[in-house]
Amino acid sequence: MKTIIKYILAVPLMLCFSSCLDEHPKDQLDQEAIYNNADNIYKNAVASLYNYIGSNQESEGLQGTCRGIYDYNTLTTDEAMIPIRGGDWYDGGLWENMYQHKWNANDINLYNVWKYLFKVIVISNQSLSIIDSHKTLLSAEQTRDFTAEVRAVRALFYYYAMDMFGRVPIVTSYDVKLEQVTQSERSEVFKFIVDELQDVAPQLADEHSNKEGNYYGRVTRPVANFLLAKLTLNAEIYTDDNWTDGKRQDGKSIYFNVNGEKKNAWETCIWYCEQLRQEGYELESDYASNFAVHNENSKENIFTIVR
Template structure:
């Protein structure tokens, strides 16, 4: 299973592992040897970069892109459970928007992203030296440039203004900071130039391009850039640069405003992107990219759950996944064990850390506790005692001797010694999205490929873009197509907030929520879970009611600023609110 790319990645890892820390692969193998066959060229350039991705996008215990997209949003949280999971206030501070650049998680995600960028630069430079004699290597160069663009998309999204390094001859510690709008232009122009040269193959299927950047993956990244263009084209010059995206709903419902939505929609109409020989505005580009992905053969998988089963490499919906194989190419995924109650995990042969869970806000959107909850609630979350479908019997809560029962609406930021111990152990709906792999003996590694992007996301981006262009009937049709797959009741009308809700219902736990909230102007709004004066651990700060918008980008990690004195901190962050040590 999954032999082609995993075998190449494994070989690449072995070659790298044979070197000491102060050596490079080149010091063990001459350049001539490393490029003596087409397979070795692939292994020493392309596969070398892919094998470094690991769980930096999804699955790590702290410094992954997924962590920073989910746990700062209104959807997911890691509450303090009478001291458990407090971790110096780190998780509560992320959820309450007290971003601390001295905490290692920020440095980890920065380093994970720039490590892949650096390896891509090195491989591109090496390949370019041989293009004169070997023009057949050009395809590898375009693929690596596209992969590098995807990673700059992530860096730009999280940190805004960042150093733009495109050569292995230049260190990231020596480069000036680029404006966010310049990074956006770089990413979109690189993708536009590379797409015609990328393979039409399906990246999610086993074969030569399994897990690699193909046309569909690049179109999806371009769609993401286009839909977020009103945010990405703003230069972060002062703490109020993103004030247009500061929400106005202080009721705790975090509702997307149609009035603010009109402003964002007008912004997108005035941003142009050139792709495949034609210039379109941001919304037209998002629609075009979704249509191109469909033309490459992607569609909704008939079964929602099949996108996340152990053998999900056969999905017709997943656009880009991280191939995972417990034997040949193992990627640790802490998200599953981190969410399960100790005794739930133990009953099915896994660990359970009783940490991450859904917020109350998300459960309210899903309609938990109502007569007609969204059908995707059962597909995405464990609630009440439905874990017994796997365990066959009830397990204890680990505190009172009562049966474990997940309590979605009992969750809160921090539980103290005076709180009900049963609620403390059981609070919060838990992630259920990925099928449990009963074949693995690993605690943190499974054979399910990790889903990064899928076609349902592309469809909902298209629906949003159509809505923002005034085509509400078309947007409604698309949203109901996605809802129809799970037999959800069709919507009869549509608002911006409905689209935002639909993205939560469909894409829960897939690392898109923070980005969506910023674009829909709800990221800075209080919710049922977080508000000024909310109970929190003494090691964390109160909810940061950001009325300026500076928290829409994360602070540059303190360690990075120390290494490169040409960089400056993102506006709005001060020594005091960053808790410098």
């Protein structure tokens, strides 16, 4: 009798487990419902990337969050410091180690910054794959514009990764296997970022992203021009793969193709700053120490650039 009861109880339990395993969560949407038209493709594959620019998590976000990119770029220099008063703000020596350049490969906060940057790069690659696989729902212009904006966002995050870590992998496919990923020299990553921004800039919206409206906070053409100016201003650093030998290539001998013209790093930087000026932006000269850019022939001071 006990055996019969066991079998009777086992049947509904098995049916229950089978039903639970076959459950369809109501808080998740089917992928085809998410990417079923141009508007949803933009919202979920392009606009969603901007959620990662800011963050409420430590070590994440491009600016403003604690123990992240801003701190590692500011508190490691003489721009700012965090004084320790008694036991306050010591935090296990975190800020002191930053200021004294004593971080190492076991620094969990620095590792979290790395994970954050490459998480967004991988998600950007996924977005490019989604746009490509759903391009039958998009016009040729939409496919071009959506792709350009995602590539520009990815280039922005590659800039921060390259600036902070030097040698990083260049991964442009969402389906690449881990064993296929190799480290690239900083100069290679620098060239990749410049090429990407130059290639997509003409397809980006020629709008101010600092003004309220549809383009507020987005990577537009002026953003790309600003980033290109910043990259070429620091070309001497970013093209130097052996930064321990005390030697560095002069910016006058580092060349770029700008609209079919060959320009050195300083000329290229000036050209992109001029594009920003024509867009209605102004360069601030009272924000930080000045960097004077000189014309190679006349040696006249053209204007002042700051970080």
